[in-house]
Amino acid sequence: MSSPRLERARAIMAEAGVHALLVGPGADLRYLVGHEAPPLERLTLLVLPTQGRPSLVLPRLEAPMAEHAAAHVDLLAWDETDDPVALVVDRLRAAGATAGTLAVQDRLWTMFTLALQSALPDARWVPGSTVLGELRLRKEPDEIAALHAAGAAIDRVHAQVPDLLRPGRTEREVATELDRLIREEHDVTNFVIVGSGPNGASPHHEAGDRRLEPGDAVVIDIGGTREGYCSDMTRDYVVGHVPEGYAQLHAVLEEAQQAAVDAVAPGVPAEAIDAAARDVIEQAGYGERFIHRTGHGIGIEEHEEPWIVAGNTRPLEPGMAFSVEPGIYVPGRYGSRIEDIVVVTDSGVERCNHRPREVVVCG
């Protein structure tokens, strides 16, 4: 008996003209068959042909970890001296797919992809995201509930940030505390960004030795995974007093973020959400300071489809979940970003994060 997710994957494959899907360790494998495989030098690979039994090729020593997957796939355990690529080729041959179109997971290690390609010279290769991006894009109701729960969890962490920001503390000290607070609310911390003063102008700055000073703006962007689903949320804080020019800039950003969230509805192209935020920021004269896309999908991974960026004309559909996170960055001085996760509903949009979006003065 195959699982609903495997069947949905097959339907997408059939439509895309893909004859088999090959998936190694990671979020895609977890999503499809619930197997958490360590990403190591021994090959683990799900072989999902459009017809016939799917199989999971895996090292013998890891077979006990995959027993629960046996309801949906044949487990093909290989011994240390076996050639696992030959096992994959056998299964593809049985499915008549060796000269077909094979979708290989985007993040399969190159050493495996190259070995597969040389063993299957007649195949045509396409990125696995052709199938998997499409599949994971529309969240099921329990996935949406999990995203809301993760959103509420990170809201509770942000509620504690004002107690952490004191002049004299380093970004790293703040980040260490945040990591602990995130883990109290999640299973793991995925990332902690504490961008104080000029460091806030670098959107992916993590945390360094800079000490907080009165008059610093501080960008706090944090996320974790809770019961398999990710949180990701940014708020802006200042230490002591608001630096010059920051209040006006932040008012523009609040307006831009709200405009983008208001634009979300089924049928609206993804790029229109980016444009809604960008228009507000451009009209206020900060266009060149908004140096990244407006958002990314989120689910079992913190960055996945859909991409909220100019050029992505894909219409939004109920069940899609993504960040809305415009930012304005002034090199040498400060940065600011407001980020919430939103879910597209049948009639519009719901936010997963509910903390106030204004600048919070701390310390």
Ligand code: ZN
């Ligand atoms: Zn980012």
Ligand code: ZN
């Ligand atoms: Zn973020």
Ligand code: ZN
């Ligand atoms: Zn994000």
